[in-house]
Amino acid sequence: MSGGLSDILIRSYIPFLANIGVLALLAWAVSIYGRELSGNVRGTRLWFSLLIGVGFGATAALLMNIPIEFEPGIFGDARAVPVLLSGIFGGPVAALVSGAIAGGMRILLGGGGMLSGLIYIATFTAFSILTFWAYNLRSNKLPGLVDMLLIATVATGVSSIGILTFNPASRLPILLQLWPLLLAANIFGIALLGGMLGREYARRLAEQETERQRRRADSAAEAKSKFLAAMSHEIRTPLNAILGIHQILERADLSWDVKEKIKTAQDSGQFLLALINQILDFAKIDAGSLPVNPAPFSVQVMLNALQSIFFYQAGAKGIELEVSYEGAGNDVIVADRNLVQQILFNLIGNAIKFTQYGTVSVRATLREDSPGTCRLQIDVTDTGPGISEADQSRIFEEFEQTETGVMGGGTGLGLAICKRIADTIGASLSVKSRPGKGATFGMVLDAPQGELDDVSPGPDTAPMRPVAVLVVEDNMINQEIARTMLEQDGHIVEVASNGREAVDLLSGQGNLPDLVFMDIQMPEMDGVEATKAIRRIHDAEALPIIALSANAFSDQQAEYLDAGMNGAISKPVQMEELRTCIKRFAGKRDAGGNLPMNTEAADNTALPLVDRSVLDPVVAAVSPEKLEDLVRKLETRSTAQLSRLQEIENDPALVGAISHELKGMYANFGLARAAKAAEMLTAVPAGNEPAHPATDELFREVELSFLELEKQLKAGTGRSFDIAQSESPARSHAADGD
Known part of the structure; x- marks a missing residue:
């Protein structure tokens, strides 16, 4: 009994499992290495077809060496499965190569059923090619699993013609016993291997579609960037003429009232420019990469500019424009003024646009929130038609407009852009309104407190x-x-x-x-x-x-x-x-x-210790850590070179070289007076001993400039820069001169 069971396992079940394993291994290999497996059936490359043909043919040859004994003396295998699928997935070349390899193995194995086995292989090779052509011509896609099962059934039936190669007495028994088993084996094998490859094909197809969509999106983004760049150029060119003429007229000898109107036009042009910049940066807003450049500015100065811009627009409609400020005397905050103005410009403009009579009120409140920080709240209130509660919930969404907004024109983007900008700078927007009772739009921004001295002159x-x-x-x-x-x-x-x-x-x-x-x-x-x-x-x-x-x-x-x-x-x-x-x-x-030569000591007091127009771009361009590193290097190098100056005062050539280096370093940080003092030493002609007062002037100005630089950097960044050393060469030199 145990011997019979062992024989059945060896002749039937183990080969059956081995056939399944070989087919699964083939599917795994194709999924890993079949990079060309895609929906582009017509575009199948020759080398890939050859690879599929060799791989699938070798699999068929291996399966023929692991036969399954269905009945005593009746053997079969799953060779037809890879032969049929080779052409479907790899094209006619793959089918021919696979069939040739399988046929060669069958000839090599020999036996009485060799001719029938060759007919069997040739039939599935032919069906593989016919299937490829049929689906290629019809839809350029692979057949589905159900279609493959039907094709395998028909091919198995057609291949039964090989029975005619046997002697007449054994034809019917073989047909009744073997072919149903072969049909079952082929259907099972197609379901296994074809299903695996079909799923892999679908996955690759989805990947390719995703990649095509990504390329389309990249192409669209590139086209949008080019369009925005072209629009930027086309809009800025005439705007350059408008603002340029205003700037020229501002300096002309005109009456006071005309100059006031020109100033208002110039301010309006500047806000128009800021608006254009924001529209051109809408792609950056979408991508979450809108640049934010915080700098100290006066809230009241900003409000005054807004009032002058909208004064005539409100007056033309008979609307009263009220602007008020409440808060501490120091109204300087550190934020991106352009972005804050962009929000307010839109809110005030909308209030005037939709108010037919009455008042538009802009009320700003600045309160200290915590030491070093403050909260700015600006409410824009109008006496317009108001907004329903349903519209309030969607008014900050893109391309959403109330019925009043549609009647007033516009794109429905203004408040959406304001919301995006507010999110970017850490502000919040709100709306309170009732139909017929007007509306109040509010903006709340928490920002560092600035100093009056920090505001650019x-x-x-x-x-x-x-x-x-x-x-x-x-x-x-x-x-x-x-x-x-x-x-x-x-x-x-x-x-x-x-x-x-x-x-x-x-x-x-x-x-x-x-x-x-x-x-x-x-x-x-x-x-x-x-x-x-x-x-x-x-x-x-x-x-x-x-x-x-x-x-x-x-x-x-x-x-x-x-x-x-x-x-x-x-x-x-x-x-x-x-x-x-x-x-x-x-x-x-x-x-x-060249730099002018001048050995006379100049009065540097007209120059600032720290020129913010030079320093601010440096601070804005680097991270706080990088800025601290640059300042530290400035202090270290300056200390070293000033110490050398003390030692070589009688060597004009070296003095000139060192002071030239110092002048460049100080100028790059906006230390205007220190740079000017260094220039005095740079300009000493060769052979002349530098005047001691000029050297004293340099050390004195460096000491004062470093103290002011430390103060300015701390006020602007909130970080401590310990660069004014108590034992600096400037101090010791001044002490030696006393």
Whole structure:
């Protein structure tokens, strides 16, 4: 009994399980290595077809060596399964290769049923090719599992023609005993292997569809970025003319009331520019990457600017505009003023737009929330039609408008953008309203408390030494505006209409300008290519180049710096930005591009100890940790070089080299008086012993500048910068001189 059971296990069950295992192993191998298994049946590559053919054919050959004994003397295997599926998944080439390998193994095995076995293999090979062609021509997709089972059934029936190769007496018994078992084996094998491969095929198809969707999304995002960049350029170019003319008129000899109107128009233009910037940054808002640039500003100054902008708009409708402030005398907070203004600009504009009569009230309250922080609450209240409770729940959603809003026009994006901006800066928005009773929109923002001294000073009207400037700009209106702005400050201006003309001008043997303002988008040669060509002739120190760009995106401005430009200004051009660039890059050059030589001690008290226009961009550009590291390096290097100055006062060459380095370091941090004092030593002619008072002046100014820098950094960042050392060389030098 045990011997008979053992024989059955060896001849039937173990081979049966082995056949299943081989098919499962084949499915696993295809799922791991079948990278070409996809919905693109027509695009099946030759090498992949060959690989499928060899793999599936070898599997069929292996299965023939693990026969299952169905009845005494009647054997079968699952060879038909890989042969049939090879063509379905790999194409005609795979089917032919698989059939050839399986047929070769059958010939090698020999036996009385060899011819019948070859017919059996040939039949399934033919059905494999026919199935591929049928589904390829119909839908370019693989057949489903049910279709494969039907095909296997038909192929098994057709292959029964191989019975004719046996002697007539045994044909009927073999047909009745073997073929039903083969049919069952084929159906089971197709269900197993075909099901596994079908699921893998579907998974790959889903992956490819996901990848196609991702590429479409990337392409759409890229197209949107290009569109926004183009719109930025197209909108900023005429806006540059509008704001430029206003800035020129502000300096003209006009009556007070006309200047007030020009100032209001200029403020409105600036807010329009801020609005355009926010719209152009909507993609960044969507991506959660809207840049936030906190800086100290006065709440009351901001409110006054808003009031002047909306005063005429409210008056034209007969509406009274009330703006009030309540809170501490120190109304300076540290936040992104442009983003806060953007929210309020929208809220006030909507209140005036939808109020037909009555009052629009803007009430700001500033309270200390905790030591060093405060809470700003601004409520905008109108006497308009009000908002229903149902509409209030969706009013901050994109493209959602109340019935009143639809009648008033608009896109339904304004309040949605405000909500996104508020979330970005950590503020909250709310609405309270009843139909017919008006509405109150509120904004609450928690922000660090600033100091009055932290607020950037107003426009610098101090006269500057005239410099030579080359303006490279193709737009004639922009040429004239830039020329007028610069000539009003006494500068000598030359204009080039494109990059090629600028390169030709700067390639000659004549005197170089002190500074080049370079437009970006120009015919013949754009600003980036022109800068690269110029940099092959003149380095960045000898000839500063500043981009005048209507492209507002930071990655584009990074491209300009990589090309060799010293900086970038976004259009519309502001007069103060032009002045800042001239002072920073060309203000101390003579006609030959060199620093003026002057050995007389100058009165530095007119200069600030710390120039915030230079320091603030440095603080905003780096992390607090990086800033602390830079300041520490400044202090360490300054201390070392000042100590050397004490030792080598009688060596003019070394004094000049060290003071030149110190001047550059101090200037980069906005230490204007210290840089000026270092310049006095730099300018000492060779062979002259530096005057002791000039050296004393440098040490004294460095000591005062470091104390002020420490104070300014602590106020602006909330971090302690211990850079004013009690035993600094400046102190010890001053003590030695007493």
